[in-house]
Amino acid sequence: MAGAIEIFLPFTLMCTAIWACEDGQVDHLTARQSLDEQLQAHFYPTKPWVFPYYYNIRPRLPLAGYADAARIPFYRKSPGYFAKIDVNDGYRQEDRLGFGNLGANLFSSLFTLPTRPFKPFANLVVNRMDACSSSSGDTGICTSALACTLLSRKPSGSCNLGRVCCVHVLATCGGTVTLNNTYWQSPSTPVSAPSTCALTVRLDSTLAEQASLICQIRLDFVSFTTAQPTAGTCTDTFQVSGATTVAPTICGTNDGQHMYLDVPSSARTPTDVRLTFNFAAGTATRSWKIKMALLPCGATYLAPIDCLQYFSAASGRVKSFNWQDVAGTATRQLNNQNYNICFRTELVSSQRATQMCLSICAVANGGDAFSITTPTGTDAATAAAALVTATTNLAKARTTLTNAQATLATAQTTLADAQTALKTAQETVTTTQADLTASEDALVTAQDAVPLAEAALITAQGALTTAQTTLGTAQGTFTDARTAFTKAQIDLAAAIAIFPPDYAAIDAARVALTTAQTAVIAALAVVDGAQAAANTAQTNVNNAQTTLTNAQTAVTDAQTAVTTAQLAAVNAQTAATDAQTAVDTAQTDVNNAQVAVTDAQTAVTSAQAALTAAQTAAANAVASAAALSGVGTSAIVNGVNTATCLYDFLLIAGARDSTNVEADRYCGNALNPVITSIATSVPVCTPIKPFRMTFQTDSTEGEVAAGANILPAPADTANTGFCLDYQEK
Incomplete structure (x- = not known):
């Protein structure tokens, strides 16, 4: 326990000696008193935002937000007034640590139950916006030398109560800022391009260094040089995001300029405001030094809402x-x-x-x-109007030309199609004419074959009649022969039946029978020949009839083919006539379209000349204006x-x-x-x-x-x- 006390005692003395009380009322009021006397001697400062208690100043006259002629704050107290008042604010005197009562404070801190939480580092990280000017002219915050070292800042100049003016400068990309009056400057090495360099300003009331609620950020461009714009448009850009203020994109040279950025109160929500440089490709001087002041809510030196720049001098x-x-x-x-x-x-x-x-x-x-x-003066307005008219006329002329060229192209396509259709129609006429001629020739041939077939049929029919007559005769002869043969048989039988036989009669009957039999055979042969001839003649008649029927059918078919060919020829000729008409119409359209294109080209040439003259007149008028x-x-x-x-x-x-x-x-x-x-x-x-x-x-x-x-x-x-x-x- 003794060892722990030996280790902890120096540490406690160091921490509690930084500030005599948690809220530092004595130093706070003494600093305000000192500031008031400075204001009385030197009027209002030209940069009130760098003074920590400016927002507590009240004018002599009840005109909120305005300073009186003598710039003397209202409610002035006599010198040393605040150093004499009781700053306990309900706390015990020994709770305010000073080197005069180290023991009481040490034991109060270590062995007694405090009436408020013990925060040994709360005042090392300064929880207020106490501003100061360093010996180099930069703005910092007042704190102890130890706190400045712990915050990695550079002591430069002094403040009251033994404190130093602590200045913080960042020279990197991608950092985060939480402390008031921080400077962000370009890195020591040249900035490459294309590239991006950004910094985040974090506003969070839970941070010890932001015990005062922040509602605005003021950016002071101590120096600012990037590439110049091209026709007014920034290629290198500086942009702000995260603030409620819509800050414009800027570039070029902006030394001495400033911006006020409204932000949501850090009491409601933490806010990250991002400052971003975007560097385009190309060689240019790029350097900057920007001071970021965190302005507390309720301060009377806050810029009005929606004011990117705010000037507070007469x-x-x-x-x-x-x-x-x-x-x-x-x-x-x-x-x-x-x-x-x-x-x-x-x-x-x-x-x-x-x-x-x-x-x-x-x-x-x-x-x-x-x-x-x-x-836009009168001459410039007239020239501008004439330029607009000339531009419109040229556009119309070009549109007319484009339309005329499109119409010509369409007409030429139509003509080509019509010519192709005419050629096809003419070929079809030739084909149908040939088909008609062939059909007519076939009809003549078929018609010529009919009389021949009819004559052949008549001849065959005559031959058939003759054959049939011959057959009838042969059949009659055959009948007679058979009758004679039958009689001869009867006569022979009768002769044989006579008794005593009459051999001479029998022989004579036999001869007569033989003769009759021979005649039958001969007649039968004649009948067979006649029958064959009749059959042949009948076949010839049938064939002749078929040939005649075929010839007549061929004539009918040929007549139909001729009729069809005649109709096809008529249709083909009509199609050819229509195609020729279409070709003539398309040729007329092409000729008209070519004339329209020529006229449109002339109009474009005239409109271009008028535009050139209007541009010259406008340029001269604008130069004068x-x-x-x-x-x-x-x-x-x-x-x-x-x-x-x-x-x-x-x-x-x-x-x-x-x-x-x-x-x-x-x-x-x-x-x-x-x-x-x-x-x-x-x-x-x-x-x-x-x-x-x-x-x-x-x-x-x-x-x-x-x-x-x-x-x-x-x-x-x-x-x-x-x-x-x-x-x-």
């Missing part, structure tokens, strides 16, 4: 991002800008300022203090409503010159509210409070062509943005 200078007093024709104005610039209303000569006046700042190095888009002022207007010129200060402009509500000529939107190359563009800038003043301006640019420096619900505007050249001196009165 006079000063305000510039657009990347504006520099340098000569040249390069476009320095950045595209896609849309943010508010706000000004705290001050007390001037013991009275609240009633107006803010703006004038272009003086340049010494050839820079352009006011150059926001190209105004480039040095003129512009205000938010639009006018009908040659039937075209042409806009001025619509896409790129500086909005100063209610701003007017010394003659009370008033305008809200300003652009061109001169700050002047007159409607008729001139080349002279004049101071303008606005009585509208709170004092603020809005700067907006579109995404291009090119020409805006007229369209549906789109007003045309000429192209921009060498815009630089603005640099204005402001003065509250």
Whole structure:
């Protein structure tokens, strides 16, 4: 136990000696008293956000948010007042550790049950936003030397109560910041490209170093150099994400610029705000040093909501991002800008300022203090309208030419198809004519065969009649022969029957029988021959009849073929006639389309010449208008409503010159509210409070062509943005 006490005693003395009480009321109030005396001697600081108790200051007059003429805080106390008050705040005196009562505090910390939790490191990591300026001019936080060492910061300068001004500088990519007044600068080695370098600012009320709730972050670009934009568009980009403020993308040179970023209160939810550089390929100087101030909720020096920039002095200078007093024709104005610039209303000569006046700042190095888009003067508007008309006419002429060429191509295709169809139809006519001739020849042949078949049939029929007559005769002869034979048989039988036989009669009967038998045989042979001849003749008749029938059928078929061939020939001829008509029509269409193409080409040539002339006139008119002022207007010129200060402009509500000529939107190359563009800038003043301006640019420096619900505007050249001196009165 004794050994433990020996080890723990020095450690406890070191930790508890850092701060005399957990909330540090004595140092807190003494520091505030010291600050008040400084303010009394030197007026309000030009950078109030670096002073830890600025938000506790109250003006002499009850005008919240404004300082009085003498800049003397209200509720002043006499010197040393806060050092004399009782700061126990309900705690025992011995609970406030000081070197005068080390023993009491040590035993209170080690052996008595404290009335509040024991946090030996709570004050080593400083839990407040105490700011200070180091000997090098950088801003840090006041803490003990030991705490500064533990936080890996660099002591530079001193604060009250023996504390040091602790400055923290990060020179890496990918880190995380949780401490107030941290600097982020480019790495010591050259930045490669293409590449990304990012840093996260973490806001979390559970962190010991963020006991004060954070509602805003202020970024001060101590130095900032990246590649210049190309036609207004950043190739190297710096972007902010995670904040409720929509910060624009910036690049180029932005030394001395700043941004206020609204963030959700760290009391509700932790927030990571990411700062990101994206470097495009190519060689360029890339370096930066950015201070990040964490601003507590409720502080009166917070910027109003939705104010990217906030100025809290009665006079000063305000510039657009990347504006520099340098000569040249390069476009320095950045595209896609849309943010508010706000000004705290001050007390001037013991009275609240009633107006803010703006004038272009003086340049010494050839820079352009006011150059926001190209105004559309009368000549420029006329030329722009003529250019739009010429562009439209050329587009129409080209469309007409394209349509005419398409029509010609279609007509040529139709003609080719018609010619092919005509050739096919003509070939079909030839084929059908040949078929008709062949059919007619076949009909003649068939018709010639019919008489021959008829004659053959008659001949065969005659031969058949003759054969049939011969057969009848033969059959009659045969009958007679058979009758004679029968009689001879009877006579022979009768002769033999006579008794005594009469041999002579028998012999005679026998001879007669033989003769009759011979005659029968001969007659039968004649009948057989005649029958055969009759059969042959009948066959010939049948064949002749068949031949005649076939010949007649052939004639009928040939007649049908001729009729079919005649119809096919007629149809083929009709198709050929129609095809010829289609060819003639298609040829006429081709001729007309060729004429239309020639006319359209002539129209395109004329429209191109007119466009070239309009472009030259517009360029000359825009060049003349480039040095003129512009205000938010639009006018009908040659039937075209042409806009001025619509896409790129500086909005100063209610701003007017010394003659009370008033305008809200300003652009061109001169700050002047007159409607008729001139080349002279004049101071303008606005009585509208709170004092603020809005700067907006579109995404291009090119020409805006007229369209549906789109007003045309000429192209921009060498815009630089603005640099204005402001003065509250």
